[in-house]
Amino acid sequence: MRYCCVLVRHPRSKSFDWDAALRQPDPALAITQAQWESFSTGGFCVVDDILDADALRRVTAETDKACARADELLATLPDERYFIAERGAITFAPHIALESDVLLDVVLGEPLRGFVHDLVGEGARLYHDQAVYKGTEKPRRFPWHQDNGYAFVHPESYLTVWIALTDASVESGCVWAAPGMQREGTLQHTYVEPLGWEVFADPPVEPVAVPVPAGSAVMFSSLTPHLTGVNVSNSVRKAYIVQYVGPGAVRFNGPEDCDGTPLDDDVQFPAIRPRTG
Numbered sequence: 001m002r003y004c005c006v007l008v009r010h011p012r013s014k015s016f017d018w019d020a021a022l023r024q025p026d027p028a029l030a031i032t033q034a035q036w037e038s039f040s041t042g043g044f045c046v047v048d049d050i051l052d053a054d055a056l057r058r059v060t061a062e063t064d065k066a067c068a069r070a071d072e073l074l075a076t077l078p079d080e081r082y083f084i085a086e087r088g089a090i091t092f093a094p095h096i097a098l099e100s101d102v103l104l105d106v107v108l109g110e111p112l113r114g115f116v117h118d119l120v121g122e123g124a125r126l127y128h129d130q131a132v133y134k135g136t137e138k139p140r141r142f143p144w145h146q147d148n149g150y151a152f153v154h155p156e157s158y159l160t161v162w163i164a165l166t167d168a169s170v171e172s173g174c175v176w177a178a179p180g181m182q183r184e185g186t187l188q189h190t191y192v193e194p195l196g197w198e199v200f201a202d203p204p205v206e207p208v209a210v211p212v213p214a215g216s217a218v219m220f221s222s223l224t225p226h227l228t229g230v231n232v233s234n235s236v237r238k239a240y241i242v243q244y245v246g247p248g249a250v251r252f253n254g255p256e257d258c259d260g261t262p263l264d265d266d267v268q269f270p271a272i273r274p275r276t277g
Contacts, residue, residue, distance in 0.1 A: 007204070008188040012152050012252060016185030018223075021157045023121055030114030035219075039119065043182035043224035044175075044210065050111055050163060051215040060165045062100045063131035063240050066093035084196040088137035094130040097242070098268070103129070107242050108273045112161065115219060116244045116272050119159050123247035125269040127158060131165075134173045134228065134237040141230045143198035144178065147222040147243065149189035150197055152252045154260070156186050158245040162218045165238035167211075172233040174211040175218045175226055178203035182223035199225055244272070 022040055025031065031045070038045040051059060070093045074080045080087035097103040106112065107126055116124045147160050168174040181203065189197040203225060210218050220226060222243070231237050250260035263269045 007184060007200075009184070010149070010152060010186040010188050011255070012154070013156060013186040016156055016223075018157070018183040018185075021155065025118040025121075029117050030111060031118040036118070039219065039221070042177070042179035042208075044177045044179070044218055044220035044226075046210060046212060047115065047217045047219060048212075049215050050115075050161075050217045051106070053215070055106060056165065056215045058102050059106055059163075059240060060238065062096065062102050063093065063133075063165060063238065066096045067091045067131050067133045067238075069093065081194065084194060086138065086194065088135045090135065090142070091133040092130050093132075094128070096131060097126065097129045098270075103240075104270075108270060112242070113272050115161070116159060119219065120244050120246050124159075124244045124272045125247075125249070125263060126272070127153075127243040127245040127249070127263060127269060129240070129242045132239045132241055134231045134239075136231055136233065136236065141173075141195070142228045143192055143195045144201070144203060144225050144227045145189060145197050145199050146186060146225055148186045149199055152186060153222065153245060153263070154250050154252070155246065155248070156223060157182070158222045158243060158249065160220050160222060161242045161244070162220070163240045163242070164212045164214050164216055164218075165240055166235065167213050168237060168239065169211045169233065170209050170229060171231075172235070172237040173229045173231040174209060174237075175220075175228055176207050176209050177218075177220060178205050178207055178225040180205060181225050182221045184223070186223060187225075245269070 035045040074087040192198045249263040252260045
C-alpha cells in the first residue's frame with residue numbers, strides 16, 4: 001500500500017544531494033558490502049551483535065540507573081510529564097556517556113568506532129546519546145520524524161546508532177523506517193502533542209519494520225524518516241541511542257539562530273578514539 005503526503009523541504013536544507021554526501025569507505029574497517037548497500041540505498045542498515053554479552057550487561061546496568069533517575073524526576077512533575085517524556089509511557093535519559101566511563105568506552109571505542117569511521121569518516125565526534133525506555137503502562141508510538149528535524153545540523157546527514165538493550169520486536173516497539181526517503185534532505189516537521197515532532201502521519205513509501213535482538217543495532221542517517229511502534233509486550237523495551245557528526249558540523253537551534261553552534265568542543269563532543277595496535 002502506498003500513501004500520499006505533501007513533502008515540504010526545511011528552509012535550511014538547500015540543494016541537498018544524498019549521493020554527494022556519501023563517501024564509501026576504502027578500506028572499510030567494519031561495515032560489510034551488504035550493510036553499505038542497505039545504508040546507501042535505504043538510509044539504514046542492521047548490525048548484529050554490536051555489543052557482546054558482557055558489554056550488553058554493563059551498558060544496560062548504566063542505562064537502568066540513568067532511567068531510574070529520570071523516572072524519579074518525572075514523578076515530581078505535573079502529570080508526571082516533561083516535553084515528550086511521560087512516566088510509564090516513555091523515559092529519556094540524555095547525555096549519559098559523559099558521566100559514565102563504561103558508556104564512554106563503548107561509544108568512543110570498538111566496535112562502534114569502525115562503523116562510525118565507515119559511515120561518517122575521519123574526524124567524527126560524539127554528538128548526542130540517550131537511553132530511551134518504552135513502557136507498557138501507557139502504550140504510545142513515537143511519530144515519524146527525521147533526527148535532523150529536531151535540531152537542524154549542517155552537514156545534514158549524521159549517523160544515529162539505535163542499540164537494542166532488550167529484544168526489539170514489532171510487539172515491543174522496534175524501529176520502523178521509510179527507506180529511500182533520506183534522499184529528500186531535511187523536511188519540515190510539525191509538533192504533535194504529546195508525541196513530539198512529526199514529518200508526516202504516513203510515509204509516501206512502504207514502511208519497513210526493523211526488529212533486532214538485544215545487543216544488535218539499527219544504524220541510520222539523521223535524514224531517514226523513522227519511528228518506534230507501540231510497546232504491547234509484557235516488558236519494558238530498552239534502547240541506547242548514540243549519534244555522531246563529522247568534522248565541521250554546526251547545529252542551529254531554531255529559525256532565529258543565524259550563526260549556529262559549532263559541534264567541536266572536545267569535552268562536550270569528544271572525538272572518536274584512534275585505532276590502536
